[in-house]
Amino acid sequence: MRTTDGSLVLGLHRSGHARDLLESAADLGITRLDTASNYLSHRSHEVLKTTAGDLLPRFSVSTKVGFFPEGHSLDPVRLHVAVEQAFKELGREPDLVFIHNPEHSAASAETLADACSALADAARVGLCRSWGVSTWDPRSLTDFDVPRPDVLMVRAGLLVGIDVLEAAEALAARWRPSQLWGMSPFGGSTAQNVWQRFDPRVFLRGSPPASGSQAAFRSSYALPRVAAVAVGTDNVDHLRELTEALAYEVDDNVVWEYRQLLKARQFT
Numbered sequence: 001m002r003t004t005d006g007s008l009v010l011g012l013h014r015s016g017h018a019r020d021l022l023e024s025a026a027d028l029g030i031t032r033l034d035t036a037s038n039y040l041s042h043r044s045h046e047v048l049k050t051t052a053g054d055l056l057p058r059f060s061v062s063t064k065v066g067f068f069p070e071g072h073s074l075d076p077v078r079l080h081v082a083v084e085q086a087f088k089e090l091g092r093e094p095d096l097v098f099i100h101n102p103e104h105s106a107a108s109a110e111t112l113a114d115a116c117s118a119l120a121d122a123a124r125v126g127l128c129r130s131w132g133v134s135t136w137d138p139r140s141l142t143d144f145d146v147p148r149p150d151v152l153m154v155r156a157g158l159l160v161g162i163d164v165l166e167a168a169e170a171l172a173a174r175w176r177p178s179q180l181w182g183m184s185p186f187g188g189s190t191a192q193n194v195w196q197r198f199d200p201r202v203f204l205r206g207s208p209p210a211s212g213s214q215a216a217f218r219s220s221y222a223l224p225r226v227a228a229v230a231v232g233t234d235n236v237d238h239l240r241e242l243t244e245a246l247a248y249e250v251d252d253n254v255v256w257e258y259r260q261l262l263k264a265r266q267f268t
């Protein structure tokens with residue numbers, strides 16, 4: 001069996017949670033799943049347990065709390081209860097629990113720090129193995145200090161604007177997570193027009209026989225530089241293509257030039 005060394009995280013945001021997809025993922029050497037308490041109409045955890053409970057030990061499972069049916073909240077008590085609930089619904093402790101998009105409700109540094117402490121405490125008492133923060137738009141968080149997270153997850157890839165990219169890097173430098181992960185390398189869809197307008201293969205070193213999707217996915221590990229990327233697909237062929245893309249190398253010079261272009265465009 002091949003392994004992706006945990007660098008490819010199968011994200012379940014848009015997924016139907018089909019058992020055969022999860023079986024194929026395990027067979028392809030994928031070792032990480034990422035979900036959230038609100039995915040699949042707030043049923044992701046229980047559906048994972050019901051349809052693939054026996055497969056779950058083959059994966060490290062991350063989930064997210066803080067997005068409740070009524071909206072986002074960073075109330076430490078609610079977050080603690082949500083982690084307990086995730087444990088119960090999954091039938092095991094999650095390996096990693098993120099605070100989900102705290103930018104929606106982090107009115108102050110103190111609010112966010114208290115929320116992070118609640119997750120750190122949950123990890124300490126064994127409700128989860130580690131904790132982190134997942135943020136779609138970190139720009140409002142860059143002046144906040146929080147306890148050091150195990151993982152910070154941010155948007156990654158060729159569709160991320162320079163302001164969000166730089167804010168994510170600033171946050172990573174300030175919070176010093178043990179790992180930085182990326183997410184949503186296609187910006188949620190490969191059907192958007194933007195993917196027809198340029199060839200992402202220029203970002204790969206040595207002109208390998210890669211598809212555009214493979215090149216876009218592989219490039220996302222460099223924008224910003226991340227240890228793992230959460231990507232979504234319900235298509236086993238697409239998933240295989242993504243795992244194969246990990247063998248390609250990103251051309252750091254092209255990434256550097258691309259960033260200069262983004263930067264220049266920011267001030268026009």
Ligand SMILES: NC(=O)c1ccc[n+]([C@@H]2O[C@H](COP(=O)([O-])OP(=O)(O)OC[C@H]3O[C@@H](n4cnc5c(N)ncnc54)[C@H](OP(=O)(O)O)[C@@H]3O)[C@@H](O)[C@H]2O)c1
Binds near residue numbers: 214239
């Ligand atoms: N704030 C947050 O915490 C947050 C926000 C967004 C995302 N995330 C995480 O990131 C994960 C991924 O995000 P996402 O699903 O929104 O966006 P994404 O990974 O950028 O895009 C997913 C789309 O790309 C398509 N795709 C994937 N591989 C492909 C391939 N090889 N060829 C052609 N199309 C391909 C999939 O279609 P097919 O199914 O047809 O392959 C799917 O519709 C989420 O599941 C979640 O874990 C977290």
